[in-house]
Amino acid sequence: MRHLEMDQVSRENTWLKSRVCSLESEISDARHFHEKQHHKFLTSVRTERDVNAELRTESRHLEREVSALEHACLSEERVVRACELHKHRVGNTQLRASLELLGLKD
Incomplete structure (x- = not known):
């Protein structure tokens, strides 16, 4: 009986070790995923800042x-x-000259 209990404990221990390894792997994968997402976030924030700076x-x-x-x-x-003022002045000068020639200027 004791031998059966030891086998049972040994199997449970093996299963628990396997489960711990599996959970550690899941935790590692989750950390890696989180780090990638965090990096993407920081990159997108930096990119948004760069775009805003470029727009400014x-x-x-x-x-x-x-x-x-x-x-x-x-x-x-x-x-x-x-130019318009000059045209008016030239026009006025020409008009005065014409009036003088016609003897109409005071």
């Missing part, structure tokens, strides 16, 4: 371009106004 840089670049275009537009408007 691009936004500043576009703001500078818009500002330069607005400045160029204002400069162009000033040139157009100066």
